Amino acid sequence: MEPPRPYAVSLTLADLPDEVRAMLAADTPLQEPPRQGRTSRVAFALDASGRPVVLKRSVGPHLEVIRREHRALCAVHPLGVPAPEPLLFLERAASAGLEGWLMTRRLPGITLEAALGAELDRAGRTALLTNFGAHLARLHATPPPPGLGGHDCLETVLASARRLNPAADVARFDPRRNRPPAPVALAFIHGDLFLVNVMTEGGRVTGLIDWSFAEVGDPRSDVAVAMHGLTRADQAAFAEGYGPAGRLTPAEAAYFVELALLF
Known part of the structure; x- marks a missing residue:
């Protein structure tokens, strides 16, 4: 039962x-x-x-x-x-x-997921996603507040997933199959940046919600989750706002999305 x-x-x-x-x-x-x-x-x-x-x-x-x-x-x-x-x-x-x-x-507006679902105009989608990318780039450039923790290794991430989401099937994440990408400089990240956690109004981002997993971490994790499920054109619009680091390899994107889905 x-x-x-x-x-x-x-x-x-x-x-x-x-x-x-x-x-x-x-x-x-x-x-x-x-x-x-x-x-x-x-x-x-x-x-x-x-x-x-x-x-x-x-x-x-x-x-x-x-x-x-x-x-x-x-x-x-x-x-x-x-x-x-x-x-x-x-x-x-x-x-x-x-x-x-x-x-x-309460932040004003509707989620980015809902906005994209209602926005059929290509120019409108592009502007909204470019604005989102620019917002995320500014967040990653923000010095993290004192005392904000971080994950320094894969085993720490998996242990945190087990603790915070007891229903997660952590065993399915096989480190031998999912090898971590080469390290990059850590940054202040949101940690749960699915499109339902991004608020928008009038074609612009008004803010981010659900900050339970904010930490000092790999900025590619936010980028990968933010672009998860977007079309190539939408991903290109996001990367235009974020900058060159917003263009992940397929292996990088798959690695960080699979980790995020454990939480």
């Missing part, structure tokens, strides 16, 4: 801790995003001043993921990086075990 899924039930106002409710508008509805993540239950709401916020709840083995996101947002937001502003984080005992709650500002 499949184990119960902790995020199968929608959040209600009654679920919220008092500290969270105190920061929200009295009559705010809780709206679910079109897609839910694997590690948190997510809802949109309005704060007491009417500004949009995002609420996240994680329990059990996924609590560490939301803790990591809070620490990362506290570190990166003061740098001017396009990330949501963290407003509140707390942990409390609940019937399902210890749970964590995170409230952040």
Whole structure:
């Protein structure tokens, strides 16, 4: 029998801790995003001043993921990086075990995945993806905040995947078959840059969400995940904005995407 899924039930106002409710508008509805993540239950709401916020709840083995996101947002937001502003984080005992709650500002717009799905004009797609590439290049050029950890070897990455995603089939990643590419200079990376984690509005990127895996790491991992599933024309537009390092070999792209899918 499949184990119960902790995020199968929608959040209600009654679920919220008092500290969270105190920061929200009295009559705010809780709206679910079109897609839910694997590690948190997510809802949109309005704060007491009417500004949009995002609420996240994680329990059990996924609590560490939301803790990591809070620490990362506290570190990166003061740098001017396009990330949501963290407003509140707390942990409390609940019937399902210890749970964590995170409230952040909501970035405007829709995901890059949704924008590309709706954008049929070639010029519009090219401009949006070029802008995305330029945003990512600026992130990788940003000096990382103090204390931001990193993975210095493949075994550390695999151990982290086992810990943060117990359901991951880490054994299928065979280091003999998936040999790491030659090393490059490390950079400040997002670490989970699938297109659902990129927000856009008016044909431009407004910011990046879901920062649980931000670290000092190989910038090619962000590039590979960002381009995963894009057409050749879309990949070329992204690389135009990112620069020459945005043109990965097929082996580099496959290696980093397979690693990312473990988390």
